[in-house]
Amino acid sequence: xKIPSKHIENVVEQLASLPGIGKRTALRLALxxxxxxKDEVDTFAHTFLDMKKFVLKCEECGNVTDTPICSxxxxxxxxxxTVCVVEDIRDILAIEATESYKGRYHVLGAIISPMDGIGxxxxxxxxxxxxxxxxxxxxxxxxxxxxxEGDTTNYYIYKKLQNFNIPITTxxxxxxxxxxxxxxxxxxxxxxxxxxxxxxxxx
Amino acid sequence: xKIPSKHIENVVEQLASLPGIGKRTALRLALxxxxxxKDEVDTFAHTFLDMKKFVLKCEECGNVTDTPICSxxxxxxxxxxTVCVVEDIRDILAIEATESYKGRYHVLGAIISPMDGIGxxxxxxxxxxxxxxxxxxxxxxxxxxxxxEGDTTNYYIYKKLQNFNIPITTxxxxxxxxxxxxxxxxxxxxxxxxxxxxxxxxx
Numbered sequence: 001x002k003i004p005s006k007h008i009e010n011v012v013e014q015l016a017s018l019p020g021i022g023k024r025t026a027l028r029l030a031l032x033x034x035x036x037x038k039d040e041v042d043t044f045a046h047t048f049l050d051m052k053k054f055v056l057k058c059e060e061c062g063n064v065t066d067t068p069i070c071s072x073x074x075x076x077x078x079x080x081x082t083v084c085v086v087e088d089i090r091d092i093l094a095i096e097a098t099e100s101y102k103g104r105y106h107v108l109g110a111i112i113s114p115m116d117g118i119g120x121x122x123x124x125x126x127x128x129x130x131x132x133x134x135x136x137x138x139x140x141x142x143x144x145x146x147x148x149e150g151d152t153t154n155y156y157i158y159k160k161l162q163n164f165n166i167p168i169t170t171x172x173x174x175x176x177x178x179x180x181x182x183x184x185x186x187x188x189x190x191x192x193x194x195x196x197x198x199x200x201x202x203x
Numbered sequence: 204x205k206i207p208s209k210h211i212e213n214v215v216e217q218l219a220s221l222p223g224i225g226k227r228t229a230l231r232l233a234l235x236x237x238x239x240x241k242d243e244v245d246t247f248a249h250t251f252l253d254m255k256k257f258v259l260k261c262e263e264c265g266n267v268t269d270t271p272i273c274s275x276x277x278x279x280x281x282x283x284x285t286v287c288v289v290e291d292i293r294d295i296l297a298i299e300a301t302e303s304y305k306g307r308y309h310v311l312g313a314i315i316s317p318m319d320g321i322g323x324x325x326x327x328x329x330x331x332x333x334x335x336x337x338x339x340x341x342x343x344x345x346x347x348x349x350x351x352e353g354d355t356t357n358y359y360i361y362k363k364l365q366n367f368n369i370p371i372t373t374x375x376x377x378x379x380x381x382x383x384x385x386x387x388x389x390x391x392x393x394x395x396x397x398x399x400x401x402x403x404x405x406x
Binding site for chain 1: 205206207209210211214217221223231236238241245246249250251252253254255256268269273275292293296299312
């Protein structure tokens with residue numbers, strides 16, 4: 001694909017560097033932007049610069065925020081003794097949407113993935129260990145993806161937390177609510193039989 | 204979805220304004236950018252500004268270009284008497300990739316689409332009519348999408364060109380080469396029977 005403009009080609013290259021965007025899609029997006037007014041493109045470009053300039057990491061949990069302490073950590077109405085360990089803000093948004101959790105979070109920023117060159121040192125783990133050492137945490141919930149990388153990360157943090165004698169839990173895994181049994185994947189179904197739970201009458 | 208940073212929310216809003224990008228994808232892209240260095244984000248943002256600032260429309264054909272006349276129009280080796288009418292540069296890239304066309308192009312920039320509020324005046328049509336009036340064009344090829352909008356645009360331009368007595372052709376439509384007949388859609392197959400062509404032995 002030989003684009004007859006170096007400037008459009010640069011935009012295509014930058015857009016195609018984003019995850020899940022191919023060159024063809026990138027060109028479509030570039031042309032869409034090219035058809036906008038100068039002011040619109042100015043606004044478009046400057047939001048990226050502003051984001052990089054002004055977005056902070058919460059000093060408590062590592063979540064992205066516009067203030068030194070994020071809105072969840074500064075909310076005194078939330079349970080400060082329960083900490084849910086997540087990969088990034090998208091997991092927080094998903095959990096918050098359930099309205100089932102009123103504790104705090106700890107954001108790792110990434111999970112251990114040797115294939116992508118991400119080791120334990122690239123994760124925001126130390127502040128969690130420090131907080132655990134202070135003795136105010138009553139429960140730590142592991143809420144990472146149920147993948148090889150997530151499991152590895154869970155294990156790494158588990159070893160680091162072992163000496164503090166804090167109960168560690170993880171999200172329950174099993175057949176999704178509302179889904180038909182016959183469509184559940186074998187691994188999930190097998191695990192949900194092995195990890196079967198006491199029957200409870202729904203309220 | 205309540206993002207705890209106004210700046211990230213702005214980026215998500217801008218990215219989600221692009222065609223085919225939803226809010227969820229936009230957030231994934233925004234976080235990817237947030238994890239890059241300041242220099243990388245600077246480069247990312249400035250390519251958009253540069254594109255808007257420096258990309259021109261070819262004075263001859265309306266194609267995007269970095270120079271006043273695009274590389275195709277300024278190529279004296281190409282047939283100047285044949286003009287292929289396309290919607291935008293992506294169609295040119297597709298046709299150029301076939302290496303089957305050595306004429307020039309005329310880029311409309313859009314096609315008539317009342318649903319999207321795009322009328323004939325939003326299209327780059329006048330220069331084509333002017334060129335047709337100069338009497339140097341021997342053939343005009345309509346290469347717009349085979350949709351209601353494409354057909355409407357074809358008809359509109361056809362009416363404008365009627366008095367110049369220039370042969371107008373259009374891309375042949377039919378069953379794709381290499382595809383099995385049973386999978387061709389009814390409309391295409393029906394039309395390709397009605398518009399059957401003399402059998403030629405392939406060289």
